[in-house]
Amino acid sequence: MAEKEIQDVLSVTKHDRRLLSHVPDETGGRTNTDRRSSGNAAWREVDFQEYIEREEAGQRYEVSYPVTVEYRLQNRRHTMRGDCIDISATGLLLRLRGESGDALQSASDVRLSFEIEPGSMPEGYEMEINRIKAECVRCFDKGQDLGHRYCAFHFRETLAEYVNRTHGRYMLASAAFFLFFVSFVIVLMRTESVIYFRFNRWLYLYSIIAAVFLLSRYLFGALYRPVPIDPHYTPGVTVIIPCFNEEKWIQRTIQSCLNQDYPQDKLEVIVIDDCSNDHSVEKIKEEIETLRGQGSRYHVEERLKYFVQPQNAGKREALAVGAKMAKHELLVFVDSDSFVDPFAIRNIVQPFRDEEMGGVSGRTDVANTYTNALTKMQSVRYYIAFRIMKAAEGYFDAATCLSGPLSCYRKDLVLKYCDDWLKQEFLGKRATFGDDRSMTNFILRHNRTGYQDTAICSTIVPNTHKMFLKQQMRWKRSWLRESLIAARFMWKKEPFMALFFYMGLLVPIIAPIIVLYNLVYVPLVHRVFPSSFIIGMVLMALLMSMAQLFLRKSSTWFYGVLFCLYYEFILLWQMPVAWFTFWHSTWGTRMTPADLEEQRKKEEKARAKEAARKMKEAEA
Numbered sequence: 028m029a030e031k032e033i034q035d036v037l038s039v040t041k042h043d044r045r046l047l048s049h050v051p052d053e054t055g056g057r058t059n060t061d062r063r064s065s066g067n068a069a070w071r072e073v074d075f076q077e078y079i080e081r082e083e084a085g086q087r088y089e090v091s092y093p094v095t096v097e098y099r100l101q102n103r104r105h106t107m108r109g110d111c112i113d114i115s116a117t118g119l120l121l122r123l124r125g126e127s128g129d130a131l132q133s134a135s136d137v138r139l140s141f142e143i144e145p146g147s148m149p150e151g152y153e154m155e156i157n158r159i160k161a162e163c164v165r166c167f168d169k170g171q172d173l174g175h176r177y178c179a180f181h182f183r184e185t186l187a188e189y190v191n192r193t194h195g196r197y198m199l200a201s202a203a204f205f206l207f208f209v210s211f212v213i214v215l216m217r218t219e220s221v222i223y224f225r226f227n228r229w230l231y232l233y234s235i236i237a238a239v240f241l242l243s244r245y246l247f248g249a250l251y252r253p254v255p256i257d258p259h260y261t262p263g264v265t266v267i268i269p270c271f272n273e274e275k276w277i278q279r280t281i282q283s284c285l286n287q288d289y290p291q292d293k294l295e296v297i298v299i300d301d302c303s304n305d306h307s308v309e310k311i312k313e314e315i316e317t318l319r320g321q322g323s324r325y326h327v328e329e330r331l332k333y334f335v336q337p338q339n340a341g342k343r344e345a346l347a348v349g350a351k352m353a354k355h356e357l358l359v360f361v362d363s364d365s366f367v368d369p370f371a372i373r374n375i376v377q378p379f380r381d382e383e384m385g386g387v388s389g390r391t392d393v394a395n396t397y398t399n400a401l402t403k404m405q406s407v408r409y410y411i412a413f414r415i416m417k418a419a420e421g422y423f424d425a426a427t428c429l430s431g432p433l434s435c436y437r438k439d440l441v442l443k444y445c446d447d448w449l450k451q452e453f454l455g456k457r458a459t460f461g462d463d464r465s466m467t468n469f470i471l472r473h474n475r476t477g478y479q480d481t482a483i484c485s486t487i488v489p490n491t492h493k494m495f496l497k498q499q500m501r502w503k504r505s506w507l508r509e510s511l512i513a514a515r516f517m518w519k520k521e522p523f524m525a526l527f528f529y530m531g532l533l534v535p536i537i538a539p540i541i542v543l544y545n546l547v548y549v550p551l552v553h554r555v556f557p558s559s560f561i562i563g564m565v566l567m568a569l570l571m572s573m574a575q576l577f578l579r580k581s582s583t584w585f586y587g588v589l590f591c592l593y594y595e596f597i598l599l600w601q602m603p604v605a606w607f608t609f610w611h612s613t614w615g616t617r618m619t620p621a622d623l624e625e626q627r628k629k630e631e632k633a634r635a636k637e638a639a640r641k642m643k644e645a646e647a
């Protein structure tokens with residue numbers, strides 16, 4: 028039976044009348060730091076990071092929830108109600124319910140109360156706002172909605188400042204306390220492992236290694252800092268989007284890649300369709316025509332191209348074709364279901380000021396976090412995987428996976444390794460996925476690979492367990508293959524990084540045996556309840572959740588605990604399967620030629636089985 032499609036929950040940004048609103052105006056009417064200024068003087072006068080934060084705070088989202096307005100007029104308190112139709116971190120637009128609202132413009136002590144629903148704004152903003160101070164900027168009528176009056180409000184403090192003032196400090200203090208407490212208890216428990224080491228040296232050695240590896244990741248992740256922006260450093264960038272059967276999201280991806288706060292003559296976008304069998308190509312053409320209609324000043328004709336492969340050859344081939352078509356010195360690879368932040372390109376190029384830097388990974392957030400419990404678990408996992416785990420690798424300039432949703436490479440290196448990458452085999456089998464880890468290994472052998480936390484994109488994650496488990500199996504197979512390859516040269520890297528890499532390789536491979544030993548063998552043979560092991564597992568889960576709460580202030584923090592339990596009892600057992608099936612070429616999450624061939628074989632096998640059954644019945 029086909030799995031019922033689940034509708035993803037995504038925040039809806041309020042579009043500017045210009046679809047390419049972040050692209051610098053070549054006429055000089057707007058610069059990268061001040062839309063109202065002229066020339067480039069503002070580049071030197073305004074801190075670029077402050078400009079980015081101001082722009083992000085002003086991003087408006089289409090919403091629909093009730094708002095209560097309290098205000099003072101002529102020394103009397105009044106109340107008015109309406110519906111918020113769009114909101115940002117700095118203000119909102121209210122549609123009043125049958126009232127003019129004119130009095131609000133001369134009122135004093137205006138306060139707004141409302142609840143920001145999960146998913147209507149970026150993660151971390153979901154909260155109840157109680158009487159935040161505001162001012163009415165203007166009231167007006169809309170031509171298409173004459174029955175209602177609209178009022179625009181500006182918050183006297185941003186939503187982030189409001190949270191920090193009301194309960195954010197207590198939340199952060201609690202998270203910090205629990206982070207310290209959990210880490211302290213884990214250290215105590217591993218000290219106990221040293222004491223009892225002589226009773227079961229292999230078991231306790233594993234527990235010590237696992238704890239050292241995990242705690243070191245959090246330590247170096249905390250020490251990591253992104254490379255700051257130099258507004259004058261703008262190397263040429265070609266964004267390459269490989270597409271296969273992505274008709275639902277490809278237009279949004281293309282627009283996000285072109286709508287970048289980056290010099291027009293330094294940025295181009297190339298879409299490579301890998302012979303999709305849905306309507307992806309039509310959607311690509313439609314989006315290109317739409318963006319061309321924004322005006323000649325954006326030079327869409329020269330900066331946005333597409334190419335359709337004559338036959339499906341795989342993601343690597345599509346990326347290689349794009350790399351050979353590219354005219355700039357840096358290549359940015361973006362997945363066709365990922366949406367790039369307007370400042371992502373400017374941020375991700377910054378580490379390349381170091382001539383030894385060969386590739387950089389950006390941060391990937393989950394776009395459909397609030398769809399269901401599964402996507403919430405993935406959201407916590409993604410954030411910790413990037414902000415802690417990958418950041419720890421970035422601290423040593425040795426990121427082991429430049430992730431597919433958003434990564435940047437030196438073009439000369441990609442072309443240098445391209446043939447070997449396309450022909451890669453492992454134990455006699457052709458590698459058909461794990462493209463990002465594979466290219467990372469080629470780059471990492473002789474160059475540095477970094478992580479830039481300020482280069483952000485959001486991606487659509489699986490919202491059903493069936494698709495999620497297929498994705499995770501594919502990832503485990505590629506992780507196992509590429510980790511074994513990387514093990515051949517990682518010892519040449521910085522000693523701490525090399526040590527932690529081999530720890531990280533050992534821990535997940537042995538984990539299924541350790542779990543079986545503690546949760547099955549010990550209770551059955553020794554009649555001892557594995558309380559220490561379970562406590563340790565819960566503490567590791569709390570460490571992830573508290574880090575999520577401390578760094579992101581998100582209500583999804585508890586799903587970190589659930590994810591760890593999900594991992595221990597379900598995902599962990601994919602690892603032994605991956606050991607013996609790493610040569611499989613199917614993706615599982617989309618119908619590539621390999622998947623279609625696998626499906627054909629299954630259908631033929633089923634038909635043969637059914638024919639044999641009928642023959643046996645006829646003979647009987």
